[in-house]
Amino acid sequence: MSTDSTKKTIGVALGVCLVCSILVSSAAVSLNSIQEKNKRLDRFKNILAAAGLDPLSGDVVDIYNEKIDPVIIDLSTGNPIPDTEYNEMMDPATFNIKALADNPQFSESIPDNEDIAGINRRPKVMAVYQVRVDGQVQKFVLPIYGKGLWSTLYGFITLDRDLTTVRGITFYEHGETPGLGGEVDNPKWKNQWNGKTAFDEQGRVRITVLKGVVDPTNPASEYQVDGLSGSTITSRGVDQLVKYWLSENGYGPFFDYLKENVLNG
């Protein structure tokens, strides 16, 4: 009797496990395409927000298709890659920096003396997003990433077509502390970036996240953004990652390409 009931108990337990595992795996498989679609939509929303376009003003995909002209560039030369040469990792709509940076075939290590963003590796190519208004490119939304205190922050910085004026910054992924480093998501802090000057007359990167608050009477204030209070390490991380990506080691070659081939043409 007792052997019988032990067998039965195990049998029922195994049966329940089997049914549950079938349910969970079929749910995972059937939800996969929805998850992929949502990831894509989320990326579009972040790009539109970084471009200063309201993703809620209509259908996100329609606005994205109408206003955003994505290009994959070779980071070291700054040249766009023809879309006939794209591989499966180069879809601008799903471009995954982490997956590319983790793949030795598609990434390169950054020399220590250049790695002010603390990222060790970077993709060899990057998806950048041109914002078109009435057929003309008005802004460039550029992916950026770098180390904060607890995490790597992933986001976008937007430059005007003058390639000097910042039009926005946004982070779509980070693990900084809410209320401290997490204030990178605070719209008030983000709004300060709009209109700041990223480079000086000599083309050097000047934009700086201060430790403290910007003094508007200081002539250098056009290059400065308030630090996040109580969050010196995150603030410094943002300062360094922005400096890295805007420098010659980051998007510099792409800016040179644009100046020579697109903006004066």
Ligand SMILES: Cc1cc2nc3c(=O)[nH]c(=O)nc-3n(C[C@H](O)[C@H](O)[C@H](O)COP(=O)(O)O)c2cc1C
């Ligand atoms: C629980 C906890 C969470 C923290 N989170 C952050 C953070 O997200 N970003 C940050 O820069 N500092 C954070 N800090 C503070 C840092 O440890 C460090 O003290 C701070 O960056 C120094 O900034 P301050 O000179 O502006 O005070 C945190 C501290 C504690 C105790």
